[in-house]
Amino acid sequence: MSAGSQDTKRKIKLTLPEEEIMSPGHVACLGCGASLGMRYALKALGHKTMMAIPACCWAVIDGPFPYSAAGVPIHHSAFETAASTAAGMTHALSQLGQDDVTTMAWAGDGGTFDIGLQALSGAAERNDNLIYVVYDNEAYMNTGIQRSSSTPHGAWTTTTPVNHYRKGQKKNIMEIMVAHRIPYAATANVAFPEDFIRKLQKAKEIKGMKFIHLYAPCPTGWKHATDKTIEIAKLATQTNTFPIYEVENGVYKINRKIKNPKPVAEYLQYQGRFRHLSDDEVAYIQSEVDKNWERLLKLEQAFGEE
Numbered sequence: 001m002s003a004g005s006q007d008t009k010r011k012i013k014l015t016l017p018e019e020e021i022m023s024p025g026h027v028a029c030l031g032c033g034a035s036l037g038m039r040y041a042l043k044a045l046g047h048k049t050m051m052a053i054p055a056c057c058w059a060v061i062d063g064p065f066p067y068s069a070a071g072v073p074i075h076h077s078a079f080e081t082a083a084s085t086a087a088g089m090t091h092a093l094s095q096l097g098q099d100d101v102t103t104m105a106w107a108g109d110g111g112t113f114d115i116g117l118q119a120l121s122g123a124a125e126r127n128d129n130l131i132y133v134v135y136d137n138e139a140y141m142n143t144g145i146q147r148s149s150s151t152p153h154g155a156w157t158t159t160t161p162v163n164h165y166r167k168g169q170k171k172n173i174m175e176i177m178v179a180h181r182i183p184y185a186a187t188a189n190v191a192f193p194e195d196f197i198r199k200l201q202k203a204k205e206i207k208g209m210k211f212i213h214l215y216a217p218c219p220t221g222w223k224h225a226t227d228k229t230i231e232i233a234k235l236a237t238q239t240n241t242f243p244i245y246e247v248e249n250g251v252y253k254i255n256r257k258i259k260n261p262k263p264v265a266e267y268l269q270y271q272g273r274f275r276h277l278s279d280d281e282v283a284y285i286q287s288e289v290d291k292n293w294e295r296l297l298k299l300e301q302a303f304g305e306e
Contacts, residue, residue, distance in 0.1 A: 015194050017043040026069035028061040031226030033216030033233065034135040035061055036190045038106065041133060042071065044200035049102045050093070052077050052085040054116060056108035057142040057218075058135070080115045082107040083123040086130045094129075102204055103130040109150035110140040113171050124180035127208040131200065134173065134211075137218035145221040153288065154281055156273040157221070165276065169288060174213055178247050182209040186246035189215040191233035195244060195255060215242045223272025235267040240293040245300070252300040264289050 021042040028035035034057055042049065049072045053059055059076055063069050077085035086105035093101050107116060112134040120132060139157050140146040147157040149171040160166040177185045183206050188196035196214065203210035217233050219226045236242040237256060241264060244256040264286045268274040277285075 016040070016197060019043065019046075021047060021071040023069045023071060025063060025067065026061045027063055028057070029218075029220050029226075031217075031219040031229040032057075032061070033190045033218060033229055034058060034108075034137060036193075036229075037133070037135045037196070037214050037216050038070065040190070040193045040196050041104070041106070041200055044197040045102050045104065045131075045204060047072060048100055049104060050089055051075070052082050052089060052103070052105045054082040054085075054107050054111040055079040055142070056111050057137070058106060058108070060142060079111050081119050082111055082116050083119040083128075083130075083132055086132070087123045087126070087128040090128055090130050105130060105132045107132070107134055108141070109134055109136045109138060110143075110146075110148045112136075113149045113173055117176075120177075121180065124177060124182050124209045124211070127182065129207055129209070131203050131210045131212065133200075133214055135214045135216040137216050137221060138170070139218070139221050141218050141221045152285075154268075154274055154277050154285055156223075156276065162276045174211075174247070177211040178250070180209075181250070182211060183207070184209075184246070184248050185211040185213075187213045187215070187242065187244050189233050189237055189242060189244055190217070191215075191230050191237070192244065192256070199246060221273070223275075224270050228270050232267065232270050235262065235270075238262045239264045239267045239289065241267055241289050243293060243296055245296065250303060251305055252296075252303045253305065254296065254300050261293075 022039045026035055051074045053074055054077045075085055082105040086103050090103040136150055138150050139148050145157050146159045147166055151157060151166045152170050155166045156162055174185055184203055186199045188199055199212060215236055217229045224232055237244055238258055240261045245254040265282050
């Protein structure tokens, strides 16, 4: 490296950990939000991390055995057992005296909101010492883009085709986890990696169950251009469709408040899965987003820091 390029590097303020643990040899689709999320998570937690990954996109993205792009030990578990597997790993590490190793369950929305909810609830009720990250791409993407309970109102999937698109709001997984009274729950977005990394590093220092709901666009299932992933992810928060907040010991804190939120239509327009919606349906989605945002503001007001 020349002296000039070294000087340039010194002038750049590094906002993310510099070391890359995840290797580029993964098999994710172009523009995959989940692969970005894993890269940031490993930067945040470091080499002394073990993961439980159930059936999901990341069970494939990591690469075929014996290869692995993650760079840390992984236990591939059954679809419904990410949380219980991670809990078992945590207790085994404790018995071995390896309390400096972080255990993370890394699962999709299908294996979290639906199939894995019972194991997740059990780990939360026991307050097992682990970090659970759900990368939410709002459908069962790995098995053919089927609807999950995280699929938003109005969305096309292969099981909710255009004439019978998904109706009803997605499950509020954050409130389910907060109701378990775990020490820490937070939302994060791949478009804001500094916030995600900060929350993971905070979670690493907290004993007990930690839950992070990560927004991770899927170009394949959402039918958007592969170079629009970050723009769409930003719009999700800029429109209040996906607010960024955290709840620590019952205390709510909204991390990113948008003074002049953009219209939800701006977020929807880039995604082919919403292309069939009428103006009335878009207006209905906007009204629901507004109601959910107002509810979150009231929760922060009632249960925020004094």
